[in-house]
Amino acid sequence: MATDVGTRTAGTSRAAPARGGGWRSVTEHWLTQYRRVWVGSAISSFLTPLLYLAGMGYGLGALVDGASGGIDGVPYVLFVAPGVLAATAMQVAAGETTFSVIGAIKWQRFYEGMLATPLGVRDVVRGHMAYVLVRLVVACGIFLAVAALLGLVRSPWGLLALPVAVLGGMAFAACCYAYSAGLSNDQGVTLLFRFVVMPMQLFAGTFFPIEQLPGWLQPVAWVTPLWHAVDACRDLVLGTVTPGPLLGHLAYLGVWLVVGLLLSERVLRRRMVI
Amino acid sequence: MARSLPLPAGAGMARMLVERNYRSFRRTWTVLVSGFFEPVFFLFSMGVGIGALVGDVEVGVGRTVPYAVFVAPALLAASAMNGAVFDSTTNVFFKLKYARLYDSVLATPLGPRDVAVGEITWALLRGLVYSGAFLVVAALAGAVTTWTALLAVPAATLIGWAFASIGMATTTYMRSWADFDFVQLAILPMFLFSATFYPLSTYPPALQWVVQATPLYHGVAMVRDLMLGTVDQGILVHVAYLAAMGAIGTVWTSRRIASLLLR
Amino acid sequence: MAAEPLPAGDPAEPLISARGLVKTFGDFTAVDAIDVDVRPGEAFGFLGPNGAGKSSTMKMIGCVSPPSAGSLRIMGLDPATHGPAIRARLGVVPQRDTLDEELTVEENIWVYGRYFGLSRSEVRRRAAELLEFAQLAERSRSVVEPLSGGMKRRLTIARALVNQPRILLLDEPTTGLDPQARHVLWDRLFRLKREGVTLVLTTHYMDEAEQLCDRLVVMDHGRIVAEGSPRSLIEEHSTREVLELRFDSDDHREHLAAVDGVADRVEVLPDRLLLYTADGESAQAELGRRGVEPLSSLVRRSTLEDVFLHLTGRTLVD
Structure with a gap:
């Protein structure tokens, strides 16, 4: 009954485990919350890439193919599809590790609630990132499946584009998380989207080969995680993959992921444990 | 009696709200100023990247222009829409729901009409500055070829009014941030498909009708006419469409603010 | 299946024991060498104006803020090394609600219970009991956002009880509530106390301290300026x-x-x-x-x- 809520508090038999629910329970929180908003989110994360594929790949593609016969003989829509795949991963990653992180620290204060339980900062970061992983796999998986149905995946290697795009997303997400965890308000998020996310989408090889950029800009594109993800995905989907560059891309993205995770924990600890 | 009036009460003091926004802007200027870069990045990306792939685009009978010249007016129109929608949805929602700004505003002599007009005016002023700056960049990039391009600035402001007013009215129906994904659903297809990145003639005739029904198409076509110097009477249709949209949106917004906050 | 060998509830042994506890933020000393003992089953209050150091003390007891100096033992354990184990037996009601406003009332308790590693079925069972206790059973499926301030506060308390804590920490539990909501809340806290939960609360309301606390310390500028039961403090200092x-x-x-x-x-x-x-x-x-x-x-x-x-x-x- 209602009144025995506290009577067992001093008892020991059914006490909560001292280590708590771990990062899984944090992931569960975000997934539970996502269930409530998934309709709208489905639109932005599933339809957005398809709209870009239609508008740029097919629409603009008609112009490109008519003028120059595609890119290196590849029809433009085939060129763009893997680019949009990798770019989608970046978009979802940034979307799930910016406002929601600041919100959990400052506005809704979920993290304060979580850290009052046996959970630690590491659980909070990993649980959040595991949720991002789920979102990335679903968003990228659906896009890749649609692209395959449209005949835009030329090689069976294209299947591997899914884990590669997801890795790219996770690498970027980890760094966005570290950045967001240190922000004092959401202005910084707007700046991140305007000066990092958006330019990256425009210049890191999604819509045209980076060789067309002015020479001084190409190294900037090389630094971005998106270019590595795009280049790897494109090679896999078009069946032009070679082991050397692929491993190089994966290693580079792996470094971003690990550094991002370590930084995230550090920044969040400094923020929450004072 | 007041209920039968189309416009809720105002005290003619909308400028007070504009002034309040200006004060707040001085503290958050980085975000607003950075908004200017969005169309510039697009112009650069399209001009350098896509332009080389596409070459020249046919814009009238026997007339072709470089792709950057073709796409610049569309980017100006689209960014006027994006900026207006962002200002009138996200920002207004925050003020309406979290900062509870309007509750305190309406406790003063200001009325709901002042709130609607003030917020929309602010969105317009911002858009005016953005489009002016973008035009300068476009001119430097060689994408401006005629003096009528100067009229693209007021034209962009008209686009801003149309979208800001409808956007703010829509915002008054929003329940949570999750609903903003639906705004995205309306904006993104318009951005991609309103003859922004390729000519209307790329579409099959049946689809051309659909495209021509959207407000951004009229915005793009209007600005493109002005910047390419191909103005004819057809532009009046574009202007009338957007002006009607702006007027309807403004009245709708002030009525919604009244019914939400003056219960 | 007690997961951690916590000391048995020896009534003589204080549940919380602080000696020379200090918290500094840069040059600012929020808590200035305080000594506190909280015994099992009592309701203990930190009383003082805003900025007296109450919340900083509570955060240290809640093991989310490491002490700058001095010693602190909670249920015989050191927060620095046993933070998770201690937090597993604490319930925390923070000064500002940290509810998930997009979830329903019951989902808030479920999700929170999972943080403690409780099974889904256990969490659901407890949520039903706790919502009854918090007089929120009828609202269990409604979203949190439109609830009144008093309801949200009761939900926060119900949520804090999901792990059946030995100690419930309440940071200004009734600040910002209307008088009726405060009385409902006090009634619930009385019940908990009767059931043997140790309550530790901060307040700047005198009536609240007198209503709820067996014993309290008065804090000012990070120091304890007096200690005792409400009655003895009044007798001694007034x-x-x-x-x-x-x-x-x-x-x-x-x-x-x-x-x-x-x-x-x-x-x-x-x-x-x-x-x-x-x-x-x-x-x-x-x-x-x-x-x-x-x-x-x-x-x-x-x-x-x-x-x-x-x-x-x-x-x-x-």
Whole structure:
């Protein structure tokens, strides 16, 4: 009954485990919350890439193919599809590790609630990132499946584009998380989207080969995680993959992921444990 | 009696709200100023990247222009829409729901009409500055070829009014941030498909009708006419469409603010 | 299946024990070497104005803020090394609600229970009980956002009980609630206390401290300035009764001479004089004989507010 809520508090038999629910329970929180908003989110994360594929790949593609016969003989829509795949991963990653992180620290204060339980900062970061992983796999998986149905995946290697795009997303997400965890308000998020996310989408090889950029800009594109993800995905989907560059891309993205995770924990600890 | 009036009460003091926004802007200027870069990045990306792939685009009978010249007016129109929608949805929602700004505003002599007009005016002023700056960049990039391009600035402001007013009215129906994904659903297809990145003639005739029904198409076509110097009477249709949209949106917004906050 | 060998509940052993506990933020010392013992089953209060160091102390006890110096043991364990194990047996009600406003009432408890590693079925069972307890059973499927302040507060408390904590930490539990909501909440806290939950709370409300606390410390500028039960503090630092006088005057000090010798002690506030005396009514009569005519005069019992005023020379809520 209602009144025995506290009577067992001093008892020991059914006490909560001292280590708590771990990062899984944090992931569960975000997934539970996502269930409530998934309709709208489905639109932005599933339809957005398809709209870009239609508008740029097919629409603009008609112009490109008519003028120059595609890119290196590849029809433009085939060129763009893997680019949009990798770019989608970046978009979802940034979307799930910016406002929601600041919100959990400052506005809704979920993290304060979580850290009052046996959970630690590491659980909070990993649980959040595991949720991002789920979102990335679903968003990228659906896009890749649609692209395959449209005949835009030329090689069976294209299947591997899914884990590669997801890795790219996770690498970027980890760094966005570290950045967001240190922000004092959401202005910084707007700046991140305007000066990092958006330019990256425009210049890191999604819509045209980076060789067309002015020479001084190409190294900037090389630094971005998106270019590595795009280049790897494109090679896999078009069946032009070679082991050397692929491993190089994966290693580079792996470094971003690990550094991002370590930084995230550090920044969040400094923020929450004072 | 007041209920039968189309416009809720105002005290003619909308400028007070504009002034309040200006004060707040001085503290958050980085975000607003950075908004200017969005169309510039697009112009650069399209001009350098896509332009080389596409070459020249046919814009009238026997007339072709470089792709950057073709796409610049569309980017100006689209960014006027994006900026207006962002200002009138996200920002207004925050003020309406979290900062509870309007509750305190309406406790003063200001009325709901002042709130609607003030917020929309602010969105317009911002858009005016953005489009002016973008035009300068476009001119430097060689994408401006005629003096009528100067009229693209007021034209962009008209686009801003149309979208800001409808956007703010829509915002008054929003329940949570999750609903903003639906705004995205309306904006993104318009951005991609309103003859922004390729000519209307790329579409099959049946689809051309659909495209021509959207407000951004009229915005793009209007600005493109002005910047390419191909103005004819057809532009009046574009202007009338957007002006009607702006007027309807403004009245709708002030009525919604009244019914939400003056219960 | 107790997961961690926690010390048995020896009644003599304090549940929380702090010695020379310090918390500094840069140059600022929020908590300045305090000693505190909280015994099992008692309701213990930290009383003080805003900025006295109450919340910082609570955060250290909650193992989310490492002490800058001194020692702190909670259930016999050191927060620095056993933070998760301690937090597993604590319930925390923070100053500002940290509810997930996009989830329903019951989902909030489910999700929170999972943080403690409780199974889904266990969490659901407890949520049903707790919502009954918090008088929110009818609202269990509604979203949190539109709930009233009092309901949200009760939900936060219900949520904090999901792990059946030995100690419930409440940081200003009723700040910002209307009087009726406060009484409902106090009633729930009484029940918990009767059931043996140790309550540790901060407040700047005197009535709350007197209602809820068996024992309390008065904090000011990070230090403890007095300690004891509400009754003993009043006896020690105040008189049985207080006579409050208001005059039609901008400066009540002008009237000090007129009341000289009537009471044991006089405090001057901007809007009134407080005369501390064992017998308020005879003091009132004496003033009448002297021909002193205040705008209003009121005899009341001493409260902790008077204790605080006496100890610090300041009022609590300003």
